[in-house]
Amino acid sequence: MIQAFNLSKSFNGQPALRQLNLSVAPGEIYALLGANGAGKTTTINLFLHFLEPDEGEARIDGMPVAEDPWTARARIAYIPENIQLYPHLSGIENLAYFSALSGQKYTTAALERFLTQAGLEPEAHRKQARNYSKGMRQKTGIAIALAKEAKAMLLDEPTSGLDPKASNEFARLLTQLSEQGMAVLMATHDLFRAKETATRIGIMRSGQLLQELQPSEIGHTDLESLYLQQMS
Numbered sequence: 039m040i041q042a043f044n045l046s047k048s049f050n051g052q053p054a055l056r057q058l059n060l061s062v063a064p065g066e067i068y069a070l071l072g073a074n075g076a077g078k079t080t081t082i083n084l085f086l087h088f089l090e091p092d093e094g095e096a097r098i099d100g101m102p103v104a105e106d107p108w109t110a111r112a113r114i115a116y117i118p119e120n121i122q123l124y125p126h127l128s129g130i131e132n133l134a135y136f137s138a139l140s141g142q143k144y145t146t147a148a149l150e151r152f153l154t155q156a157g158l159e160p161e162a163h164r165k166q167a168r169n170y171s172k173g174m175r176q177k178t179g180i181a182i183a184l185a186k187e188a189k190a191m192l193l194d195e196p197t198s199g200l201d202p203k204a205s206n207e208f209a210r211l212l213t214q215l216s217e218q219g220m221a222v223l224m225a226t227h228d229l230f231r232a233k234e235t236a237t238r239i240g241i242m243r244s245g246q247l248l249q250e251l252q253p254s255e256i257g258h259t260d261l262e263s264l265y266l267q268q269m270s
């Protein structure tokens with residue numbers, strides 16, 4: 039579903055991503071770990087075709103994104119670190135607006151169902167988004183993804199700045215989405231959440247994917263030791 043083949047990108051002659059090969063199947067949650075500057079956001083931006091690769095290919099749902107970025111993006115839900123909503127619109131109005139952008143028209147009841155499914159409390163649905171916490175904005179982002187019927191989800195630092203309860207709720211939502219067949223790729227610094235939520239972890243450094251592992255194979259402390267070892 040989410041695939042990279044020898045994907046490479048440099049900025050001003052400095053490699054940001056080197057020959058990345060990666061595959062995330064439907065139902066998988068892949069956590070990309072790596073220090074600042076490791077190449078995680080560059081990877082996500084290449085999948086969205088916000089950046090042109092120097093070499094290699096990014097595919098979504100079997101489709102090379104460079105060939106038709108708009109069609110590829112229609113299959114992707116993208117949740118950046120700070121999700122941008124229209125502040126003066128309510129959650130439900132934002133959802134209606136973004137759904138219309140992706141060509142879908144839902145009844146108010148259907149929009150409410152998506153927001154509820156994404157964990158946004160009913161009393162928040164009609165509040166202006168400028169009053170939303172980061173957790174609430176993210177839930178609205180998940181509702182947008184559900185309404186879009188996206189097949190792949192890309193997330194950049196989704197749990198940074200969330201309190202432990204919000205982070206836990208968010209992780210449960212991701213698990214639910216993956217159980218419904220969504221392929222999830224998430225860039226994160228949150229080793230704990232990666233271990234708890236991901237079905238696979240990749241460790242990146244200086245634009246290279248150094249190691250992939252199954253979270254079930256490793257304890258929290260060992261994951262931290264391994265990560266620090268790879269970063270040194």
Ligand SMILES: Nc1ncnc2c1ncn2[C@@H]1O[C@H](COP(=O)(O)OP(=O)(O)OP(=O)(O)O)[C@@H](O)[C@H]1O
Nearest residue numbers: 049050053054072073074075076077078079080081
């Ligand atoms: N638009 C750009 N122009 C120039 N250099 C860039 C650009 N985008 C990224 N880089 C460089 O590419 C490298 C990889 O950056 P990237 O943002 O992908 O890392 P990251 O792993 O997401 O880091 P962080 O954890 O801080 O978000 C860094 O050296 C960064 O400075």
